Amino acid sequence: MKHVLVLGLSLAISLLGFCQENITIAGGEKLVFNASYSMSGLMTQLAQVTMETADIKTSSATLLHLKCTAVTFSKWDSFFKIRDLYESYVNPKNLKPVMHKRDIEEGTYKKQMKYVFNSKTGTVKITSSKPNKPTKETQPKITPSTIDVVSLLYQVRTTDFSAIPVGGTKSFTLLFDEKELAVNIKLLGKEVMNSGPLGKKECYKLSVSAKTDKLKGKDQNLMWLTTDRSRMPVYMKFNIPVGTGELILKSVASPK
Amino acid sequence: MKKFLFVTSIIFIAISIAFLYLPLGTIGLIPSIIALILSLIVFFISAKGEEQKKPKVLLAISILTIAIIIGKSTFIEEEIAVDKAFEEKMEQSEEENIQELENELEDLDLEGFDLEEDSLEIQE
Numbered sequence: 001m002k003h004v005l006v007l008g009l010s011l012a013i014s015l016l017g018f019c020q021e022n023i024t025i026a027g028g029e030k031l032v033f034n035a036s037y038s039m040s041g042l043m044t045q046l047a048q049v050t051m052e053t054a055d056i057k058t059s060s061a062t063l064l065h066l067k068c069t070a071v072t073f074s075k076w077d078s079f080f081k082i083r084d085l086y087e088s089y090v091n092p093k094n095l096k097p098v099m100h101k102r103d104i105e106e107g108t109y110k111k112q113m114k115y116v117f118n119s120k121t122g123t124v125k126i127t128s129s130k131p132n133k134p135t136k137e138t139q140p141k142i143t144p145s146t147i148d149v150v151s152l153l154y155q156v157r158t159t160d161f162s163a164i165p166v167g168g169t170k171s172f173t174l175l176f177d178e179k180e181l182a183v184n185i186k187l188l189g190k191e192v193m194n195s196g197p198l199g200k201k202e203c204y205k206l207s208v209s210a211k212t213d214k215l216k217g218k219d220q221n222l223m224w225l226t227t228d229r230s231r232m233p234v235y236m237k238f239n240i241p242v243g244t245g246e247l248i249l250k251s252v253a254s255p256k
Numbered sequence: 257m258k259k260f261l262f263v264t265s266i267i268f269i270a271i272s273i274a275f276l277y278l279p280l281g282t283i284g285l286i287p288s289i290i291a292l293i294l295s296l297i298v299f300f301i302s303a304k305g306e307e308q309k310k311p312k313v314l315l316a317i318s319i320l321t322i323a324i325i326i327g328k329s330t331f332i333e334e335e336i337a338v339d340k341a342f343e344e345k346m347e348q349s350e351e352e353n354i355q356e357l358e359n360e361l362e363d364l365d366l367e368g369f370d371l372e373e374d375s376l377e378i379q380e
Contacts, residue, residue: 073336116356
C-alpha cells in the first residue's frame with residue numbers, strides 16, 4: 001500500500017522527454033488529482049495528489065520549483081496516513097534538475113532523500129535518511145541525461161510527441177531510490193478524453209515501461225496528455241504488484 | 257438451511273454496517289449485496305405471514321446500507337484535512353532548500369541558466 005502513491009506518481013514520472021527547450025512549464029501552475037486504488041475490483045478514492053510550480057530566485061540564478069504532494073483523504077488518516085512531499089529545483093529553460101528532495105511519510109514508514117546534481121562533475125550527491133538510522137551519503141557518477149522523478153514528470157510535458165510515430169518508443173534514464181533506471185515511453189496514439197475541468201480534450205495516450213519489478217503488465221501503465229501546448233496530464237493508470245490505481249485531474253490553476 | 261442462510265445474512269449485514277464506518281467506499285457494497293441476496297432467499301423460502309417478518313427486516317437493513325454507501329460515494333466530496341504540521345514542514349523545507357541552493361549553486365555548473373530573466377512564456 002505504501003508504494004501505491006509513489007508508483008502512481010512514478011508512472012507519470014516515468015514519462016520523460018528529451019531535455020528540449022521548455023515552453024510549456026512555467027511558475028504558478030497548480031494541478032490537483034484524485035488518486036484511487038482498486039480494492040476487490042472497486043476503485044476507492046485514497047488521496048489527493050497536487051503538482052505545483054513556482055519561480056524561485058536565489059542570489060545567483062532563477063530556478064523553477066516543482067513540488068508534488070500526496071495527502072490521504074481525511075477519512076483514511078486514522079488508518080493509513082500519507083504525507084508525501086517530492087520537490088525539485090530545475091533550470092527553467094530545460095528543466096534539468098539542480099536539487100531534488102523526497103520526504104515520505106506513509107503510515108509508519110518514513111524516509112528522506114536528497115539529490116544534488118552536478119553536471120560539471122557528472123555526479124550526484126545523494127543523502128538519505130530514515131528514522132533511527134544513520135544518514136547515508138554517497139556521490140556516484142551518473143549519465144548527463146539522468147534526472148529525478150519530479151523533473152521527469154514535468155520534462156515529459158515538454159516532449160514534442162507530434163514528432164514521434166505511433167508505436168514509437170523513447171528510452172530515458174531516471175534516478176530513483178539511488179539507482180539509475182531505464183524507462184521506455186511508447187506513444188500508443190491519440191484519444192479524446194473527458195478531462196474533468198478541461199472538458200473533452202484530444203490526448204496523447206502513452207505507455208510507460210521500465211526495467212523494474214514495480215510496474216506490471218504490457219501497456220498497463222498509461223498516461224494521457226493533452227495534445228495542446230500545455231500537454232496537461234489528465235488521466236493516469238498504473239498496474240503494480242499490489243494492485244491497480246488511477247489519477248484523475250480534478251482542478252487546474254494555470255499561470256496568468 | 258433456512259436458519260443457516262438467516263444467520264449468514266445477519267453476519268453480512270453486520271459486516272456491511274462495519275464497512276459504513278470504515279473508509280472503504282463502494283467496497284462496502286460487496287457484503288451489502290450478499291446480505292441482500294441471502295435475505296431475499298430467506299424471504300422467499302419462508303412461509304408467508306409471521307415467518308417473513310424477520311427476513312423483511314434484514315432486507316430493509318441491507319437495502320438501507322446499499323443506499324447509504326451509494327449516497328455517500330455519490331454526494332459526499334472527498335476532502336483532505338487541514339494539516340498545519342505538514343504545511344509548516346513544507347514551508348520550512350522551502351526555506352532550507354533556498355539556503356542550501358545558495359550554498360550548492362556556488363559549486364555547480366550554472367551554464368545554461370538564466371540568471372536575470374523572469375522565467376518563461378506562459379502557456380494558454
